[in-house]
Amino acid sequence: MTTPYAIEVKAYQGGGTTHVPYAPPKKQVTEAEYWEKYYDYPNKNYEWNNGELEEKPVSEHVTYLTFVWFLKLVDHYLETHSNADLAGLEMGFHMVLPNKVSIRKPDFGIVLKSNPVPLLLHDSSYHGTFDMCIEAISESSAKEVTRDTLTKKAEYAQAGVKEYVILDGNGNHTAFYHLNTNGIYVPVKPSKGDIIKSKVLSGFQFRIADLYKKPSPEEMIDDSVYKGFVLPGYSEVKREVKEEKRARQEAEKQAQKEKWARQQAEQQTQIEQQARQQVEQQTKRLAKKLRELGINPDDI
Numbered sequence: 001m002t003t004p005y006a007i008e009v010k011a012y013q014g015g016g017t018t019h020v021p022y023a024p025p026k027k028q029v030t031e032a033e034y035w036e037k038y039y040d041y042p043n044k045n046y047e048w049n050n051g052e053l054e055e056k057p058v059s060e061h062v063t064y065l066t067f068v069w070f071l072k073l074v075d076h077y078l079e080t081h082s083n084a085d086l087a088g089l090e091m092g093f094h095m096v097l098p099n100k101v102s103i104r105k106p107d108f109g110i111v112l113k114s115n116p117v118p119l120l121l122h123d124s125s126y127h128g129t130f131d132m133c134i135e136a137i138s139e140s141s142a143k144e145v146t147r148d149t150l151t152k153k154a155e156y157a158q159a160g161v162k163e164y165v166i167l168d169g170n171g172n173h174t175a176f177y178h179l180n181t182n183g184i185y186v187p188v189k190p191s192k193g194d195i196i197k198s199k200v201l202s203g204f205q206f207r208i209a210d211l212y213k214k215p216s217p218e219e220m221i222d223d224s225v226y227k228g229f230v231l232p233g234y235s236e237v238k239r240e241v242k243e244e245k246r247a248r249q250e251a252e253k254q255a256q257k258e259k260w261a262r263q264q265a266e267q268q269t270q271i272e273q274q275a276r277q278q279v280e281q282q283t284k285r286l287a288k289k290l291r292e293l294g295i296n297p298d299d300i
Helices: 031-038 061-081 142-159 232-292
Strands: 006-010 017-021 046-049 052-055 084-087 093-096 101-104 108-112 132-136 163-167 175-179 185-187 195-197 205-207
Touching: 031 046, 031 101, 061 084, 061 108, 061 132, 061 163, 093 142, 101 142, 132 142, 142 163, 142 175, 142 185
Parallel strands: 132 163
Antiparallel strands: 006 017, 046 052, 046 101, 084 108, 093 101, 108 132, 163 175, 175 185, 195 205
């Protein structure tokens, strides 16, 4: 018999399955206990808010799809610019705030190459402050909405996270914030065409409506909003392919014209040959008639 707080471990060498019990999570834990027992707790995802465990909720599938599209867009940008590193897989970071200490795990975070604390390959938590945090909201309860839209917003601002993005596939709580010089989050104002431009990732931008339309890379490569960082090499190859195709079509058209010209010349030659033959036949018939009349055609 197993407890509700047990995980299955496959015994590959001995065969079968064994259950390893885990103590039920306590609501109040020290920071040391959190790092030791709950930071990577199996089958659960916990954050730590000033001594209290907070389980990260699951987002609706519609929000997950928006999150995945946005993550891919950031990945396209980083492949082109290489000025930042992406942190995911529930990587947390430690924030010492004016009135408390908190450990949060943004759904993904961004660390600029210029950040004084680099994100190292073997880090399982980030030891600095993310330059950007992105959260995919859960609307399963008002408390969870408040956590992302108010609590984390205040914490990230106090910690110095330069930009904060809240994604909501339903569009109810989607928001974009940038930290001003007073350390306060202000909404990022869309530019013409409903475009959000990041101040953290220079050149990164997106159309708000596209969070819900989720256009494919093939649809974005010729879009002025995305063409600077979404598969720019593909766009160049596509242009070269078009030019090559156009040149090939022009060559084929020219070849057809030359072929038609040759056919016309051959037809003209045949017509001329037939005309000469007709003249020769008529001349022969006339000469024959003259001879029949006793007249030598050579004397005419």
